[in-house]
Amino acid sequence: MDQQVKDKKAAIMDAALKLFTERGFHGTSTAQISKDAGVATGTLFNYFPTKENLINSLYFEVKGRLSRSIRVGIDEEVSFQDKLRRLWSNIIKWGVNSPEEYLFVEQFCSSPYITKITREEVMKEYIFLNELVQEGIASGVLKDYTPELTMTIFFHGTKALVNLILDPNVSLDAEELIENGFRIIWNGLTGK
Amino acid sequence: MDQQVKDKKAAIMDAALKLFTERGFHGTSTAQISKDAGVATGTLFNYFPTKENLINSLYFEVKGRLSRSIRVGIDEEVSFQDKLRRLWSNIIKWGVNSPEEYLFVEQFCSSPYITKITREEVMKEYIFLNELVQEGIASGVLKDYTPELTMTIFFHGTKALVNLILDPNVSLDAEELIENGFRIIWNGLTGK
Amino acid sequence: MDQQVKDKKAAIMDAALKLFTERGFHGTSTAQISKDAGVATGTLFNYFPTKENLINSLYFEVKGRLSRSIRVGIDEEVSFQDKLRRLWSNIIKWGVNSPEEYLFVEQFCSSPYITKITREEVMKEYIFLNELVQEGIASGVLKDYTPELTMTIFFHGTKALVNLILDPNVSLDAEELIENGFRIIWNGLTGK
Amino acid sequence: MDQQVKDKKAAIMDAALKLFTERGFHGTSTAQISKDAGVATGTLFNYFPTKENLINSLYFEVKGRLSRSIRVGIDEEVSFQDKLRRLWSNIIKWGVNSPEEYLFVEQFCSSPYITKITREEVMKEYIFLNELVQEGIASGVLKDYTPELTMTIFFHGTKALVNLILDPNVSLDAEELIENGFRIIWNGLTGK
DNA sequence: CATGAATGAGAATTCATTCAT
DNA sequence: CATGAATGAATTCTCATTCAT
Numbered sequence: 168m169d170q171q172v173k174d175k176k177a178a179i180m181d182a183a184l185k186l187f188t189e190r191g192f193h194g195t196s197t198a199q200i201s202k203d204a205g206v207a208t209g210t211l212f213n214y215f216p217t218k219e220n221l222i223n224s225l226y227f228e229v230k231g232r233l234s235r236s237i238r239v240g241i242d243e244e245v246s247f248q249d250k251l252r253r254l255w256s257n258i259i260k261w262g263v264n265s266p267e268e269y270l271f272v273e274q275f276c277s278s279p280y281i282t283k284i285t286r287e288e289v290m291k292e293y294i295f296l297n298e299l300v301q302e303g304i305a306s307g308v309l310k311d312y313t314p315e316l317t318m319t320i321f322f323h324g325t326k327a328l329v330n331l332i333l334d335p336n337v338s339l340d341a342e343e344l345i346e347n348g349f350r351i352i353w354n355g356l357t358g359k
Numbered sequence: 360m361d362q363q364v365k366d367k368k369a370a371i372m373d374a375a376l377k378l379f380t381e382r383g384f385h386g387t388s389t390a391q392i393s394k395d396a397g398v399a400t401g402t403l404f405n406y407f408p409t410k411e412n413l414i415n416s417l418y419f420e421v422k423g424r425l426s427r428s429i430r431v432g433i434d435e436e437v438s439f440q441d442k443l444r445r446l447w448s449n450i451i452k453w454g455v456n457s458p459e460e461y462l463f464v465e466q467f468c469s470s471p472y473i474t475k476i477t478r479e480e481v482m483k484e485y486i487f488l489n490e491l492v493q494e495g496i497a498s499g500v501l502k503d504y505t506p507e508l509t510m511t512i513f514f515h516g517t518k519a520l521v522n523l524i525l526d527p528n529v530s531l532d533a534e535e536l537i538e539n540g541f542r543i544i545w546n547g548l549t550g551k
Numbered sequence: 552m553d554q555q556v557k558d559k560k561a562a563i564m565d566a567a568l569k570l571f572t573e574r575g576f577h578g579t580s581t582a583q584i585s586k587d588a589g590v591a592t593g594t595l596f597n598y599f600p601t602k603e604n605l606i607n608s609l610y611f612e613v614k615g616r617l618s619r620s621i622r623v624g625i626d627e628e629v630s631f632q633d634k635l636r637r638l639w640s641n642i643i644k645w646g647v648n649s650p651e652e653y654l655f656v657e658q659f660c661s662s663p664y665i666t667k668i669t670r671e672e673v674m675k676e677y678i679f680l681n682e683l684v685q686e687g688i689a690s691g692v693l694k695d696y697t698p699e700l701t702m703t704i705f706f707h708g709t710k711a712l713v714n715l716i717l718d719p720n721v722s723l724d725a726e727e728l729i730e731n732g733f734r735i736i737w738n739g740l741t742g743k
Numbered sequence: 744m745d746q747q748v749k750d751k752k753a754a755i756m757d758a759a760l761k762l763f764t765e766r767g768f769h770g771t772s773t774a775q776i777s778k779d780a781g782v783a784t785g786t787l788f789n790y791f792p793t794k795e796n797l798i799n800s801l802y803f804e805v806k807g808r809l810s811r812s813i814r815v816g817i818d819e820e821v822s823f824q825d826k827l828r829r830l831w832s833n834i835i836k837w838g839v840n841s842p843e844e845y846l847f848v849e850q851f852c853s854s855p856y857i858t859k860i861t862r863e864e865v866m867k868e869y870i871f872l873n874e875l876v877q878e879g880i881a882s883g884v885l886k887d888y889t890p891e892l893t894m895t896i897f898f899h900g901t902k903a904l905v906n907l908i909l910d911p912n913v914s915l916d917a918e919e920l921i922e923n924g925f926r927i928i929w930n931g932l933t934g935k
Numbered sequence: 936c937a938t939g940a941a942t943g944a945g946a947a948t949t950c951a952t953t954c955a956t
Numbered sequence: 957c958a959t960g961a962a963t964g965a966a967t968t969c970t971c972a973t974t975c976a977t
Binding site: 175206207208209210213 | 939940941942943944
């Protein structure tokens with residue numbers, strides 16, 4: 168009973184995630200979402216009063232999952248380099264293992280359909296990363312570039328890797344790519 | 360008259376570029392494009408038989424402009440490092456100076472509305488970049504990572520810089536950011 | 552329990568009366584009625600198989616209450632004028648004291664949602680009024696206009712008074728208005 | 744060309760008038776209006792941006808026609824009684840000859856779908872009637888009841904007559920009914 | 936009987952596209 | 957070629973009604 172409810176809501180969110188990612192917000196009809204989720208058109212609106220509410224709920228949830236995955240195991244690492252490598256690897260692996268969620272977040276993180284409220288609610292994680300980078304610069308391990316520059320290069324580096332690994336035309340060993348990618352970024356951010 | 364024709368077509372493309380970038384493909388109506396371009400709704404369809412044709416034409420043209428801008432002055436540079444620095448700077452400056460075109464290409468490069476044909480037609484430029492990187496690796500200046508890895512890190516690096524410079528919340532000196540960004544990537548790609 | 556049943560049914564009818572009057576038949580959803588009545592959406596359909604049945608039941612009941620109120624005390628009056636004045640006053644006071652029921656009847660007496668059957672069932676009371684007027688004409692007190700004319704002027708007169716007294720922009724003494732209104736109609740129907 | 748445009752708009756308004764009157768605002772779908780008007784569903788929205796705008800435009804126009812009809816010939820009458828009789832007759836005849844428009848105004852004059860703006864725009868005519876009644880009271884011809892009482896009795900009297908004449912179950916001579924009706928009201932409003 | 940999630944037909948509105956002028 | 961009214965399929969969302977619990 169309670170299970171069925173969860174199932175329908177989850178089915179709608181799953182279908183929406185896939186379709187929004189593939190075809191965008193306006194390119195996806197609520198009818199198609201309902202159909203793919205195996206529910207009636209009206210059912211979607213029992214759970215999400217509007218299409219916008221649906222995408223916001225989805226964004227909130229997916230970003231939450233991402234947020235939690237990213238942090239895993241970092242505290243257990245001792246050296247700063249290992250912490251950063253773990254973060255690098257966590258982000259990329261999450262993207263590779265949840266490509267739909269990854270692409271969804273990429274596509275809608277700056278979309279007008281995501282409310283400012285949803286976005287702010289979700290920005291909190293950013294602080295964690297910011298602190299890590301600040302710590303690296305303060306300890307002298309990372310070179311003293313503007314933190315924003317360091318951070319954006321690091322993040323776009325992870326994006327580069329996810330895209331490369333997911334590219335169907337390229338089949339290279341993922342673990343090796345991740346390690347080499349990290350070496351490039353690490354050399355870049357610490358090099359003379 | 361011939362001028363007017365050019366003007367109308369150009370006006371439509373300009374309006375479309377702006378609207379597609381801001382609101383996406385399905386979020387933009389042909390009526391709105393016509394209105395912003397100052398022409399009648401029917402006129403748009405005299406130049407572009409369908410909305411999809413319009414966005415493909417637009418993509419083709421914008422990508423062409425990008426392609427040409429990127430190459431400027433590279434042949435005049437002598438050292439490999441200067442060639443790469445020039446390429447780095449060309450890409451970023453184009454993005455910063457033509458933010459709408461830049462965002463348009465970013466947004467629609469992997470969109471389903473862009474035909475495979477359009478995309479392939481446009482891929483040719485890639486070869487030029489590929490050759491440059493291959494040359495760098497062959498000459499031993501760049502470290503011997505898989506070329507795809509090197510290339511994607513480089514490109515995502517330029518994206519990182521464009522986004523950073525365009526970010527309205529961040530106001531740092533663009534030239535300095537570009538140079539520092541290049542130093543990071545160069546160190547990364549050449550470092551031990 | 553039997554009490555509860557009555558309560559739920561009555562609560563539904565109360566809520567329906569108010570909402571139908573305020574927003575019309577199609578402007579009122581059964582969900583809203585249920586909500587205002589404090590019952591589940593399905594409960595409404597345990598008592599009334601359809602929305603149309605609900606409004607018909609409501610109409611039947613309200614019209615019945617009106618019918619009974621109107622007659623009160625008329626038999627105790629002796630003169631014809633007093634009987635008619637009492638009827639006049641009864642109708643108006645019912646309207647003023649039960650404005651929702653009054654407006655409901657006014658609004659739906661000629662509506663397509665009220666079945667012919669319901670309407671006919673309810674017409675019976677009309678006979679009583681008809682007889683009273685016939686009696687007045689026969690006795691020579693009322694002038695010899697077509698009875699239909701006399702009746703409709705009388706009824707529309709009561710409507711005029713109810714609307715006037717209920718008008719929030721007008722604040723005049725109700726008793727005096729009723730008496731003056733009656734004088735006008737009486738003079739009209741008996742005058743030379 | 745210009746004719747066709749007028750035709751479509753007029754056809755839509757005609758169909759809407761009929762349907763709104765018969766089935767109410769929410770009971771009438773824009774699809775049905777379009778169908779009855781013989782145009783496509785989208786065409787309706789070329790002329791009226793929303794359903795509410797349609798009913799307001801309609802109300803505005805119909806009320807304007809009523810307003811003009813009512814005044815006809817009153818200035819040519821000399822005595823106050825003849826002026827009032829003419830007004831009486833004008834109103835009733837308009838209602839009898841344009842029953843749909845009459846019922847439409849009756850039904851929607853106090854409806855929430857008619858904007859306050861539309862209503863106020865339309866209230867102006869009321870002043871004219873008010874002045875006439877004030878004049879009658881001031882000159883001592885009408886008895887000195889509150890003007891609101893006099894006016895509402897008069898108006899509801901016209902409604903009574905229109906309903907009576909339009910009633911398919913009643914077939915009496917209209918002219919005679921109108922004259923007798925006026926006599927009743929006149930006697931009422933002037934009687935001792 | 937009471938409940939409220941589920942249903943899907945139907946409602947208002949939008950929009951790419953056509954075509955007569 | 958330019959125009960913009962006309963079209964009708966498609967979209968988001970509502971709601972009377974059902975039915976398993």
